[in-house]
Amino acid sequence: MSSKKKYRLLIPDVSFNKFEDVEDIIDHLIDFYPYLQMVSETNNTDLKNLDKELEKLSTEYNELCQVYGKLMQEYGVYNFQGSELFTRNTITGLKLGLLMNKLQRVRRIWGDQFTLDYEAAREIIQKFADRYLMKKEIEE
């Protein structure tokens, strides 16, 4: 599609002359394009009491938006707390990594004279390293 291409409309002069600001009308028609075809299915009775319906729907929409806004806020708080805790665990996990290094060094020196289950400890550390030190898992 060439960007220089010009787009033209042929408008019956009867329609054209009804409008004061054709540019504005065309703007609307492009915006409301998905609904244009509904017009031919519409009869005159559908076009009565429109104002009332619009008012009713506006109220309904505003209420929904308010509910949604509150829920978004609530989610925002939880999401913030979640990120904080995640970061805290990451930092704690990093220290744990250092401890793990020490643990391995000490084990090399002292052999099996530990009361701690080395394998279990290593597994737990690996689990947290995967979760908090790798990229954040996709929350689905």
Added chain:
Amino acid sequence: MTSTEKKKYVKYELTYKQKQKLLRLSKKLNIHPEELLYNIEIFFEEFSNFKDEEIWEKLLTFFNIRLLDDKIKQRADDIVDIKKKTKLQKELLSEYEDDYLTIVELGKSLETLTKKGVK
């Protein structure tokens, strides 16, 4: 079309902004721009048959109602969606908290162990 009914047409060229909007719409709906224009022309054809003086105002209201209707449906979906996300986030919060306690506990036992070992 009989010669007595022959219609006259005015040529209108889309402004730059309108052209941009048209191309965006074409991309979104996956319909060729010329087809979009053709359908708009059809609308004008139908429109020329309306006798009602306030028809445009009524149609605008009609369009706005349809648009609001769609927006309401969308918002209702958004609400269901955000509720799900909040529930999940809450669950994650308690998981993170549990993990933290475990990590700290493990850290403590490793630390005392290391100290004993180093002594």
